[in-house]
Amino acid sequence: MSLQMVSVTSNSSLLQPGFSLLNFDGHVFLFGQKGWPKRSCPTGVFLLDIKQTELKMKPAFFSKDSCYLPPLRYPALCMLRSNAKSDGYQYIIHGGKTPNNDLSDKIYLLSLVSKNSKKMMFRCIEKDLGGDVPEARYGHTINVVHSRGKSMSVIFGGRSYTPLAQRTTEKWNSVVDCLPSVFLVDFEFGCCTSYMLPELQDGLSFHVSIARDDTIYILGGHSLQNNTRCPNLYKLKVDLPLGSPAVTCTILPGGISVSSAIVSQISDTEFVLVGGYHSDNQKRLVCNTIVLEDSKIEIVERVSPEWTPDIKHCRIWFGCDMGKGSILLGIPGANKQLISDANYFYVLKCKGAEEDREEELTTQMCSQTSTEDPGDSTPFEDSEEFCFSAEANSFDIDDNDTYNEDDEEDESETGYWITCSSSCNIDINSWVPFYSTELNKPAMILCSSGAGHWVHAQCMDLSETMLLRLSEANVKYFCNTHVDLNKGLQTPQKVVRLKKQPMKPLRKKKAMKLATSTKKSFLRRLFE
Secondary structure: OEEEEEEEOOOHHHOOOOOEEEEEOOEEEEEOOOOOOOOOOOOOEEEEEEEOOEEEEEEOEEOOOOOOOOOOEOOEEEEEEOOOOOOOEEEEEEOOEOOOOOEOOOEEEEEEEEEOOOOEEEEEEEOOOEEOOOOOOEOOEEEEEEEOOEEEEEEEOOEEEOOHHHOOOOOOOOEEEOOOEEEEEEOOOOEEEEEEOOOOOOOOEOOEEEEEOOEEEEEOOEEOOOOEOOOOEEEEEEEOOOOOOEEEEEEOOOOOOOEOOEEEEOOOOEEEEEOOEEEOOEEOOOEEEEEEEOOEEEEEEEOOOOOOHHHHHOOOOEEEEEEOOEEEEEEEOOOOOOOOOOEEEEEEEOOOHHHHHHHHHHOOOOEOOOOOOHHHOOOOOOOOOOOOOOOOOOOOOOOOOOOOHHHOOOHHHOOOOOOOOOOOOOOOOOOOOOOOOOOOOOOEEEEOOOOOEEEEOOOOOOOHHHHHHHHHOOOOOOOOOOHHHHHHHOOOOOOOOOOOOOOOOHHHHHHHHHHHHHHHHHHHHHHO
């Protein structure tokens, strides 16, 4: 195993905890950017172009018949093939967090429809399902099993928000483990079926799942209810006869206590387990090899790479599988760089040096042909310590185009959890709804001072009636800090003075003419 540092020549903050990587025909794409996409890259999907030790990000495009795909963090995704030996495939994307921290319950199918040297075109379709549809969640997994010539997707685990009926003021935005149900999804008929198995008692999230034929192995995971990372190892077997499917679960020994680990496939039967956490404050620096043969699983420890001091001493790390035995790892660099949201990135090659050299002769590291299922790996856990801000802007369809951070507005200044004023007391960890219209984020209003900035309505002491009135009326609002300043800078209204009409000089002439004519008329009457 070898570790190589890469420099992100564009904006590294797009690569944040919870991102996903997709491998299409040897090209690796980033999905799950920070914030909502901009007009310059409305898809929010980027091609990761790694040459030597430099990483550039280029925008990808969607076809006109595609549905909208929001940037989702911590979704479950995997490859979907028509059969186990098919070369064509598409990605299944389910759940995840939106930039507003809302959870998605939608399921998408993403496929590559065309490509050339300058443009990659995707098609995204939202799939409608019936039956026991899984609730909105994140930190779960999805896999595809093949049995008796048929295929089905299996969804398991994850976290969701506390149901509305069970929410309290103190725990309004808290998350809980989803029920340990196993969902079978049949995309051919668009139906879902859930199974409760006695072997699965506790909900799990940020676990690892590996699928092979009709079997799925579930390893590790974090249980919020018990706040434990038990050394779980489950074997799910799915049989797909002509009638109803049969799902069985077996508890196996030899599991590992880990959450948020990454799995990369290096051969047809061999996988590498990297990273994760032993506990909330302890990373797992040990690596393992997982071998699947003859319906058996074997987990052994393997030699770890030479971790750098920065990786050893940082408390948090994140990453995702790139495919073909390569993993992209990131660590925070806030304490070492001038830009607070900058990160360090490394590419970990899990194969031997000889195998890597053979691959480099035929293809670049980021342009490898993938035969494995990168969806079997789960990205690292969410971290509230990170504050990322970046969107894509100023893209052309040129081969040298990369993301330019300076062309975008800073989303950290327009987010819901900013410090809007000196008296702001809104905190993401302790906030509870104040207005009846709020659910999982605070109400905000735009102050029209200068270029404009957003403030929390609660910090401005606005009543709910006034807030609704301002939102409906087309008027400018000024926050408590700028309302007095705005009044002082207002130009006094111009007083419209009545314009006095000047006396017309013709009036005097007319009067003299009238007097003359009157005098002549009088004299004429007198002499008559």
